[in-house]
Amino acid sequence: GVVYNEMKGAFSSPEGVLDRLVLSSLFPDTTYSNESGGDPENIPDLTYEQFLDFHRNHYHPSNSYIYLYGDMDMEERLNWMDAEYLSHFDKIEVDTAIPYQKAFTQMAEVESTYSITSAESEEDNTYLAYNKVIGDALDPELCLAFQILDYALLSAPGAPLKKALLDAGIGKDIMGSYENDILQPNLSIIAKNANAEQKDAFIEVIEGTLQKIVEEGMDQKALEAGINYHEFRYREADFGNFPKGLMYGLQIFDSWLYDDEKPFIHVDALETFETLKAKVGTGYYEELIRTWLLDNTHGSIVVVRPEKGLTAKTEKALEEKLAAYKNTLTEEGIAELVRQTKELTRYQETEDTQESMEKIPVLQREDISHEIAPVQNEERKIGETLMMFHEVETNGIGYVSLLFDMRGIPEELLPYTGLLQAVLGIIDTEHYAYGELFNEINVHTGGIGTSLEVYPDVEKVHEKAFRTTFEIKAKALYDKLPFAFEMMQEILMRSRLDDEKRLKEILMQTRSRLQMRLQSSGHVSAAVRAMSYTSPVSRFKDMTSGIEYYELVCRLTDHFEEEKSGLIRKLQGLAAALFCPQRMLISYTAAREGLTGMDEVIAKFKEGLHEGSPAGNMVCLACEKKNEGFRTASKVQYVATAGNFIDAGKEYTGALQILKVILSYEYLWQNIRVKGGAYGCMSSFNRIGDGYLVSYRDPHLMNTLKVYQGVAEYLRSFQVEERDMTKYIIGTISNIDQPMTPSAKGDRSMALYLNHVSEDMIRKEREEILSAGQEDIRALADIVEAVVEQHKICVIGSEEKLTQEKEVFGQLKELN
The missing domain is CATH 3.30.830.10 (Metalloenzyme, LuxS/M16 peptidase-like)
Structure with a gap:
């Protein structure tokens, strides 16, 4: 149910529709023609036994890729892994090799539709995509060269393909997409907010522009900029809050999945950069354009047109399908469905046994440092x-x-x-x-x-x-x-x-x-x-x-x-x-x-700056409770409620950071995701008193608002094992102690200065987190109640759903 609703949301997005059609049009005979998350029309057909068979075969050490990163005794770790994990399994043969798609003799053409609301215009709302398959992922020079060509031809502001299409009035937004993490990478040139009848002109402008570039030569400054752009990021290795070991690990899969002997060909790129620098001005890049973009017939043209009310049509078809199925059931069959649903609800509400939980090792509170990250100002x-x-x-x-x-x-x-x-x-x-x-x-x-x-x-x-x-x-x-x-x-x-x-x-x-x-x-x-x-x-x-x-x-x-x-x-x-x-x-x-x-x-x-005056006082921005619903062509909702607890006389405490973890993995998780079928749910409560609860790709609306109303009561009776409380604290600290790049350390220090957050405040918050007990969580009930009882809501979602439940809103609007 969770994945079903997630994918209903994904299939509501026109970009999602386009992406799937691009892959299926280029690779009709391989696994890439399928949707990895599942098509909502087919997900209900999956049987439990099929699910278990897939897991038994594919989620097995014989089908795994294992890598270690960091400063450790590798031999000791490998011996431990063998003794504690791998030796407990028998080797099985799992064939997950992805075959190459045979090249086309001529480009494919595909057309489909996506849903818009009844108030949206069909004019200037079509997507056009020109797609070509570019070699394979085991050619690091070709892969990096096309990242640079993507920049120089398409993605950079003023790039020639982008400018030519805009000047020709084809689309209002031109985007490039070079996918090089699959076996056969592909480049897409996409015009958004175009019209279907512009398809032929779209192709002519692209191919004419590329032909002119091949004949007259690439802009060398654009190539140099593209090379430096990618090399700077390669050397800097700024992965934001993500650990470098994780990101390097993901990068090696771009080749390792397709050749066990070549895990590092994309990670070890310095020599490739030097090779590509030396080829600027030699005709190399022009020849790549000719070979892979002009002469290459392994490609496709995809047109995705808007269709009013498509969401309502598919939902009505589903209702009719379910009604027809129900009519085939005997009274005993219906009773069996009711029994299964009750059994599912009982299963959802059953907590894991303590024995099961204790199989997972957990740090202790004393293992967590009390030191805060330094502030460098x-x-x-x-x-x-x-x-x-x-x-x-x-x-x-x-x-x-x-x-x-x-x-x-x-x-x-x-x-x-x-x-x-x-x-x-x-x-x-x-x-x-x-x-x-x-x-x-x-x-x-x-x-x-x-x-x-x-x-x-x-x-x-x-x-x-x-x-x-x-x-x-x-x-x-x-x-x-x-x-x-x-x-x-x-x-x-x-x-x-x-x-x-x-x-x-x-x-x-x-x-x-x-x-x-x-x-x-x-x-x-x-x-x-x-x-x-x-x-x-x-x-x-x-x-x-x-x-x-x-x-x-x-x-x-x-x-x-x-x-x-x-x-x-x-x-x-x-x-x-x-x-x-x-x-x-x-x-x-x-x-x-x-x-x-x-x-x-x-x-x-x-x-060289203007002569001016110092900053004045910040204008007082008026806030008005509107309780708006924004109707879209989506099949799911995003449901938010918000308020300010300091306005209600409450104070901020570090325990509110633990509350975010508890709600995300317990109350909201169980009620919004597990029982409600939404893909996600989040909350936040900050130092200035602003708090919110919000769901993501949610099939419900009123039911979700009722769940929010129940948070305070859940907290008043909050009672868990000490082991669980420690897990929540560890989760909270892991959110705080994320890896920081050099630039992030500077940005954090500056933000703390401008927010007037002192190191003493940060230490106090950390101590409140590390020393928190269950009584501190129960004490948060009044804070959450103060937020939720303000009844300030905003929902973005299905035109049909919001219209059905319009009484909850002060205003209903179109978002188009």
């Missing part, structure tokens, strides 16, 4: 500008963030700061076309990006004080930092914000990407929107990146000719007001030697 002044230096070993890379304080910007302009952030860096400047700018940056640095950030003041939670910043970030080797500052100044001070054609393209692309995010991560949007009814911090997030921002982008794209003059004035005015030394803070993460020359570089940079 060293205040330095460059003239009147504060630079916070975070001393971390970075392997010769400097990470710079310029933070421009947005306090004092009028409320009506705040959503436009989201647009300014979206535009800068991908629009022409005085000295560069936007594609040239992007390539110039990537040839010499590890990249430059912009973001909006919000920092709640934990010392003023009752006043709901917070600071917002417009941030531009760069990373580069120390000797390239002066160039990075020059490029940041080019972006901030010399962007042509009056380029109407490019502004419209960016707005269309932004709308497209927001649509995809609302469909794939609707739980995030629903939670932020629900919290915006009570939290100014969340209201700001919603205004600048959430549903309110999406509504602004839709209005601007729908009425661009009427809105463009005002939009340009607002963007130019915001840039002039924000980008001045008086509003700027600097965060810099590097080793001590990375400070050399930085004062002079920053002083020169400041001279």
Whole structure:
């Protein structure tokens, strides 16, 4: 049931429909033509015995891949693994080899549909995809070369294929997808928000552009930028919060699955980078384009058109199928189904025995360190500008963030700061076309990006004080930092914000990407929107990146000719007001030697900024309880409820971090996922009192809200074994003590400074977690009740479901 509802959600997404059709059209005779998660139409046909047979055969050591990573006695570990695990099994033969798909003699063509709501337009809503199979995964040079070609031809702003399709009016958003983690990698060129009748023109523009590139030669700067872009990331190995050992392990499967003798060919890439650098300007890349994209007939054209009410049709067909099945049952047959359902419910509610649980080894509380991760904040002044230096070993890379304080910007302009952030860096400047700018940056640095950030003041939670910043970030080797500052100044001070054609393209692309995010991560949007009814911090997030921002982008794209003059004035005015030394803070993460020359570089940079005024006070953002339902063509819901417990007179405690773990793996897990069939469920309770509960790909709505109402009562009677309590604490600490890259250490230190979170506060929270008992969890019931009883809800989901249960909403809207 859980997977059934997960896949109903996945099959509701047009991008999901497209991805499946691309694979099945290219590999009709191999396992890649099937959906690994299961087609919702077929999942109910799976029998328990089939399920067990599959598990017995495939989830067996004979079919396993085992790797060890880290500083350990390998021989001792291998001996232990043999004695304690592998020797307990007999070897069996499991044939999981994936055959090669025989190449096509001509390209395949496939057409299908996806569902839209009755209020959505069918015009400009089709997906077109041009797909080619590129060699195989055991050719590391070809795989890396096509990652670089994907960047140079398609993915980088201003890339020739993207620009040619946009200039031809084919699609509003052009995307590239190079999949190199399957046996036969494939490249897809995708036009979103196109029309089906543009299919032939789509093919002609792609092939004509590629032919011209082959004849005239690749842009060498674009190739150099693509190589440096990928090499910088390869050397940096920044996997965010994920452990490097895990990520390297996943990477080796890109070849190991297909050849037991070649696990490291993609991990060990330095020589390949050098080979590919030497081939720039030799005709090598042009020949790859000719061979694999122009002359290669192993490909497909996929068209996915919108169809109004398709979700309702499939649901009605399912109802009729079930009704017909029920009519074939005798009274005894129906009684047997009822008995099976009751047995399933009993099974779901049966807890694991203590004997079973104790088979899993668990750390003890005393094994967990009481030390907090160090905070590296060293205040330095460059003239009147504060630079916070975070001393971390970075392997010769400097990470710079310029933070421009947005306090004092009028409320009506705040959503436009989201647009300014979206535009800068991908629009022409005085000295560069936007594609040239992007390539110039990537040839010499590890990249430059912009973001909006919000920092709640934990010392003023009752006043709901917070600071917002417009941030531009760069990373580069120390000797390239002066160039990075020059490029940041080019972006901030010399962007042509009056380029109407490019502004419209960016707005269309932004709308497209927001649509995809609302469909794939609707739980995030629903939670932020629900919290915006009570939290100014969340209201700001919603205004600048959430549903309110999406509504602004839709209005601007729908009425661009009427809105463009005002939009340009607002963007130019915001840039002039924000980008001045008086509003700027600097965060810099590097080793001590990375400070050399930085004062002079920053002083020169400041001279080129606007003259302006210091930041004022943050505007007071009004919050209004709306209880909205947003109707989509999805078959599932994202159900959020939110509130603020400090408003209700409660206080924050570190035990709330444990509560997130308990709810995620116990109460919400059991009631929303196991019994309710939703794919996921999450919660959060933070230092400023904001709290929420939200479900993910959920077949229910009202039932889920009732489950939320029961959290407080569950906590009041909370009682578990001490072993379980320790597990929850370990889970909480594992969320806190995640691996941090050098840049993440600097970002964390700066955020703590701006949030006014002291090391003493962090220590206090950690001690509250490590010393928590069951009585501390029971004491949280009033806090959760204070959040849930505020009845502030937001749901994104099925048009039919939300209309059926409309009485729960203050407003029902379309999200299209």
